[in-house]
Amino acid sequence: MGVWNQVAxxxxxxxxxxxxxxxxxxxxxHGINRISILLFLLAMIILAFKLLRH
Known part of the structure; x- marks a missing residue:
């Protein structure tokens, strides 16, 4: 199974x-992986907003 299928x-x-x-x-x-993926996506969104505001 591919990585992207697992993430989906x-x-x-x-x-x-x-x-x-x-x-x-x-x-x-799988629960721990789900939490870590969601936290990573949240961090990427926060970083994108910080970079776009400056």
Whole structure:
């Protein structure tokens, strides 16, 4: 599976793979990855606004 497909699944832009493993560790890892992607996107938006204001 490609990186962009995985990111799309994390952000609920694409359906999840029905053959993907479903245990607690994988769910927890995907949750942490989702939080880190969202925080990264938020930081990029804040940096863009700061750069555009100056």
């Amino acid at each position: 699944q994390y952000l609920y832009l694409k359906k999840k793979d029905p053959d993907a493993p479903k245990n607690f560790a994988v769910k927890f890892m």
